[in-house]
Amino acid sequence: MLEFSILLPALLNGLTIGAVYALVALGLTLIYGVLHIINFAHGSMLMLALYGVFFLHALFGIDPYVSLLIVPPALFVLGYALQRGVIGRASHGKDENILLVTLGLAIVMDNLALYFWKADTRTIDTPYGFDTVDLGIATIAVPKAVAFVAALLICCALWLLMARTDLCKAIRALAKERQGAQLVGINVPHLFAMSFGIGAACVGAAACLLLPSFYVAPDVGQVFVLIAFTVVVLGGMGSFAGALIGGMIIGVTESIGGLFLGESLGQLGIFVIFIAVLLFRPTGLLGHRA
Amino acid sequence: MTERNRSRGIGRRQLLAAGSTAALVAGVGGFPAILKAQAPAIKVGILHPVTGPLAYSGTQARAGATMAIEAINAAGGIKSMGGAKLEAVLGDAQSKPDVGAAEVEKMNEAGVSAIIGPFASGIALATTQAAAKHNIPHIVDVGVVDQVVTRGLANTFRFGPGLAKVVDTAIANLVALNAASATKAKTVMIVHEESAFGSGMAKTLNEQLPQKGFEILETISHPNPTRDFDNIALKIKARKPDLIIPSNYYGEFVLLARTLRQQKVEAKAIYSILGGAASNFRFVNEFEDAAQYIIDCNHWVDPRKPEAAALRKKVEDQKLFFTYEVFLNHECVRLLADALERGKSSKREDITAALTSSSWAGHMMPYGPTKFVNGQNEGAAPVNTQIIGKDIKVIFPAAFADAKPVFPMPARG
Numbered sequence: 002m003l004e005f006s007i008l009l010p011a012l013l014n015g016l017t018i019g020a021v022y023a024l025v026a027l028g029l030t031l032i033y034g035v036l037h038i039i040n041f042a043h044g045s046m047l048m049l050a051l052y053g054v055f056f057l058h059a060l061f062g063i064d065p066y067v068s069l070l071i072v073p074p075a076l077f078v079l080g081y082a083l084q085r086g087v088i089g090r091a092s093h094g095k096d097e098n099i100l101l102v103t104l105g106l107a108i109v110m111d112n113l114a115l116y117f118w119k120a121d122t123r124t125i126d127t128p129y130g131f132d133t134v135d136l137g138i139a140t141i142a143v144p145k146a147v148a149f150v151a152a153l154l155i156c157c158a159l160w161l162l163m164a165r166t167d168l169c170k171a172i173r174a175l176a177k178e179r180q181g182a183q184l185v186g187i188n189v190p191h192l193f194a195m196s197f198g199i200g201a202a203c204v205g206a207a208a209c210l211l212l213p214s215f216y217v218a219p220d221v222g223q224v225f226v227l228i229a230f231t232v233v234v235l236g237g238m239g240s241f242a243g244a245l246i247g248g249m250i251i252g253v254t255e256s257i258g259g260l261f262l263g264e265s266l267g268q269l270g271i272f273v274i275f276i277a278v279l280l281f282r283p284t285g286l287l288g289h290r291a
Numbered sequence: 292m293t294e295r296n297r298s299r300g301i302g303r304r305q306l307l308a309a310g311s312t313a314a315l316v317a318g319v320g321g322f323p324a325i326l327k328a329q330a331p332a333i334k335v336g337i338l339h340p341v342t343g344p345l346a347y348s349g350t351q352a353r354a355g356a357t358m359a360i361e362a363i364n365a366a367g368g369i370k371s372m373g374g375a376k377l378e379a380v381l382g383d384a385q386s387k388p389d390v391g392a393a394e395v396e397k398m399n400e401a402g403v404s405a406i407i408g409p410f411a412s413g414i415a416l417a418t419t420q421a422a423a424k425h426n427i428p429h430i431v432d433v434g435v436v437d438q439v440v441t442r443g444l445a446n447t448f449r450f451g452p453g454l455a456k457v458v459d460t461a462i463a464n465l466v467a468l469n470a471a472s473a474t475k476a477k478t479v480m481i482v483h484e485e486s487a488f489g490s491g492m493a494k495t496l497n498e499q500l501p502q503k504g505f506e507i508l509e510t511i512s513h514p515n516p517t518r519d520f521d522n523i524a525l526k527i528k529a530r531k532p533d534l535i536i537p538s539n540y541y542g543e544f545v546l547l548a549r550t551l552r553q554q555k556v557e558a559k560a561i562y563s564i565l566g567g568a569a570s571n572f573r574f575v576n577e578f579e580d581a582a583q584y585i586i587d588c589n590h591w592v593d594p595r596k597p598e599a600a601a602l603r604k605k606v607e608d609q610k611l612f613f614t615y616e617v618f619l620n621h622e623c624v625r626l627l628a629d630a631l632e633r634g635k636s637s638k639r640e641d642i643t644a645a646l647t648s649s650s651w652a653g654h655m656m657p658y659g660p661t662k663f664v665n666g667q668n669e670g671a672a673p674v675n676t677q678i679i680g681k682d683i684k685v686i687f688p689a690a691f692a693d694a695k696p697v698f699p700m701p702a703r704g
Contacts, residue, residue, distance in 0.1 A: 007525040014521040120346030120386075122542040126577055131553055142521075142553045215518070216542060220344075224518060259522045264513035265485055 010139035011260045012253060017145040019252020020152035021211055025225050026232035026244040027156060028203035034176050034239025036193055038099040042083075043229060044222025045110035046201050050076050050208030051217035052118060058125045058212075065127065065212045066147065073205035080201025084194040107222075114219035122218045130213060144213035151210050156245050159203070163241065172196055176239065231275045237288020246286060250274070330373035333637040335360065335627065336398035336427070337379045337620075338408035338418060343386025344515065345411055347541060348616050352410050352432060353381065355620035358605065363628050371635045377628070384409050388417035395421035403427060404637040407623045410616060412436035412454075412488055419447040428643045430623045433590070433616065435565065436487060440666040446639075448646050448663055450623050451590050452671040454488075454565075458495045461564045461588035464675050464687045465534075466503050468586075468698050476533035476559045476699070481510040482523060482547060484539040492538045492564060508532050517543050520550035527551070533559045533699075541567040545574055545581075552581040552703065559699035563587040570676045570683055573612040582678045584700035586686070590615040591674045593657040594685050594693040602655065622654045626661065629653070657691040 025047060032040045053072045057063040063071070087106065092098040132143040163169040175182040175192050183189050215221075232251050236243025251271055259267030278285060337356045339349035360377045368374040380401050384391035391414040398406060405428040409418050415434030422429040423444045431439055431449040435457060440449050452460075469476050481496055483489035493510050500507055508530050511523055524547075527535060535558050537547055544567035551561070561569075561584070568574035569587030592599035602621060603613045611617065626649065631637065634645030652660040659670035675687035677696060684694030 007522075007529050010525050011522050014519070014525075018519060115342060119350065120342050120344065121350070122347065124545065124577065130549070131580060133553055133555070140554060142550075216546070218542075224516060256519075256522060260526070263511065264517055264523065268514070 007260065008257075011256045013136070013139045013141060014145075015253035015256030016249055017141060017149040017252070018256065019249035020149045021207055021248075022225070022228050022232050022251055023245045023248025024152040024155060024203055024207040024210070026229040026236070026248055027159060027241060028200035028207075029229050030233045030236065030239055030241065030244045031159075031203070032197055032200040033233065034196075036084075036099070036196060037176075038096060038103065039230075040197075040200070041100065041104040041226075042106040042110065043103075043200075043204065044224075044226030045107040045114075046076065046080070046222070047204045047208055047225055048114060048217065048219060048222040049079070049110060050205045051212055051215075051221060052114065053205070054208050054212045055123055055125060055217050058127075065125070065209050069151075069206060069209045072209055073202040076205030076208075077198040077202040079198075081194045081198035083201075084197035085190065088197070089190055089193060111219055111222070118219065120219055122216045124216045125212055127213050142214060144210075148210035148214070151206070153245075155203070155206050156241065159199075160241050168192075168195065228271065231271055233285075235274060235278050235285055237285030240285065240287040243285055243287035330368070330375035331637075332376045332378040333369065333372070333631065334378050334380050334401060334403040335624070336382055336395070336401075336403040336406035336408070338382035338384060338391065338394050338398065338406055339410050339620075340384045340386040340391075340414060342383055345386040345540075348410050348614075349384070349386070351611065351614050351616035352408065352620045354606075354609070354611055355617035356407055356432075356624050358602075358609075358617075359621040359624035359628075363624065369628060369631045371632045372637070375631075375637070377624070382408070384411075384414045384418070386411070386414075388414050392417040392421040394418070395425075395427070399425040399427060404631075404639060405430065405627055405642050407620060407627065408432055410434065412439060413486070415439045419444055422446055426639050426643070428639055428646055430627060430646070432619045432623050436491065444666065445647075446643055447666040448626075448649075448668070449666060450626055450661070450668050450671065451619055452673055453667060454491060455495070456671070457565055457588060457673045458492060458499070460673050461562075461675075462496075462499055462503060464588060465562060468675075468687065468696055472698050474559065474699055477504070478506050478508050478530075478532045479534045479536060480508050480527055480530060480532040481536045482527075482539070483510070483512055483537070484515050484543060485512040486515065488565075489538045496536065496564075505534070513539070513543065515540060515543060517546065520547045521554070523547065524550040524554040524556055527558075528554055528556045531558075535561045537561065537563050537566060537569075539567050541571065541574075544568040545578065548574075548581045548585065549578060555703075557702055561585045561700075563589075565589055565673075569678070571612065571614050572683065573614070575678055575681060575683060576612070579681060580703075583703065584677060584679070584697050586675060586677045586696070586698070588673050588675050590619055591657070591676050591683075591685060592618050592655045593691050595691065596655045599655040618655065622656060625654065626651055657685075 029043050050072055054065050054068045057068050088102050091102045129143045133140045134146045171187050172192055232247040236247030254270040258270035339352045341349040341353055357379055360379050364376045368376040380398055380403050382394035384394055391409050395418050406422055407430045409415055410433050412434045415431050419429050423446050428446050435454040437453045437455050481493050483493040563569040566587045569585045570589040575582050606613045606617055629651045630642050630645035634641045647663055650660040657674055662669045674685050674691055676683050677686045685692050686694055686696040
């Protein structure tokens, strides 16, 4: 049965979820855009970041939003170290090796989390966990509203960073022409690691925004990683604006689909879009032809 | 043998002489403990999903079983068998039926006398079947789906109530609660997870509730895991049912209850049946506000029995939550110990015979003495609990109740 009275709230709900999807996908698209690799460990890094936020709250009482000052920098360091110390070294410059190394890393991270923290689902309770913002047409939970605004701000900040700073001009140069970048003196391994680090930091930020309204478990990354890949493919590999628009489209598709077709069938829409994009616009909405 | 070897090594005669002397010394008074026959340990398979999506429940279940084994051993073991100790052989079904069946094979190799577990219905269907091949008596702790005991497996014994019994009791109690209330509940929305457990429950409720005068406005299913319950909460808010009946596992139940609270959805009652979190102190502790007044029809102890209070204290002293997985498994081990005491044997067929004729009344559950008919403990029944403040109270049936029901629940604002 159609529920038009709740269509607008469902649409808003889809946009709030979509913003977080976009944030997760942003890191993935950045890593792809520069390194030209699909990072299978992306979901596992999100899982680690969520545990980081959880333990900071559980052990030290640090609010997840305050963790935005701690977890993204920590993830940046982890991402940088992983690229410099493991992925870069183990791949020997071959893309297919990088793919396998990131897949291996994902398996190791997931299983270490399972060993140390068990498969238990953990949540946190914050003072604002039940607060809502009444927009007249809909009531949105405060954590979701914060996640939406913060995700948009982070997307804009990242876009500005990539457009305005020398570091990121170098990253973009590296993305377009690796050999040329090397010839003009750009430190390629350092920039590769910086890109991976920034991508990981995005995941760290997403974790801080997610945990007040979501849970963490060792397999939680798998919940998001498929969606993130769909968002990246839909928006166009390597495109920031594409990731943002893609995230919103996927969020709204999931929400409206769930409303009309039921929660189980509603998620079908996401993968129908994924297949349709691959068939009719393989470069994505804002992607460039190779 | 050369002269040199004789001088340095121990000869056959010397060895025999030394051996006989040692035996003589030991027999006379040297080491009586070594020679006195010690009753061999009885191996018990403790099989649960301690990893995978059901890990929380599996870990709780394992804790309950091992606690009971430790308590029985500390109290002198199985007295009729010379104080034989129980030895847990732990297995992890990894939340998968096929892995559960493979664990049964390993336990058979390890020589277990019986198996207790494995929490989930899907896994129980596989493990009981696998145990039947080797005639291993299998006490099912939870596994509510009725097919667990309707396949004619002589080795299967379910201590707790089955799904049909739970749903029948839940509906009967709901009708009674409604009849006693000044404002009657008429309309219902059901939210269930889509596996065999939730779907089976929804089907039965759709068949039975209209016969009792309730109108089902909508039945909503959701997958496991579900990331977001906002749309479901919005649907419920738009249709304003008197009763919300959720039937899902822990994670989804918590997310749904929190979202209902966030979206300020009001109803006369959230009436859960075998709710994943509705009779769980962890939920009450972590989300007291969202948990308030939720009613559940579920497995629970008889609150009047001192053993139940003692076990709760023991469990909480170990920093664990007192959940049904813990006490059901604790009592399943004690049920097995009773069968061993009476049967005086750790042979599988003797344990099966002792369980078949079991009439154990020493448990802490709100059941009568055990009586297995086709593997089902006929006396087993669920009770209705309600979260009131920081506690879970039994509200129905009156014979076991330690609180009056709050029905309809006050507006939560």
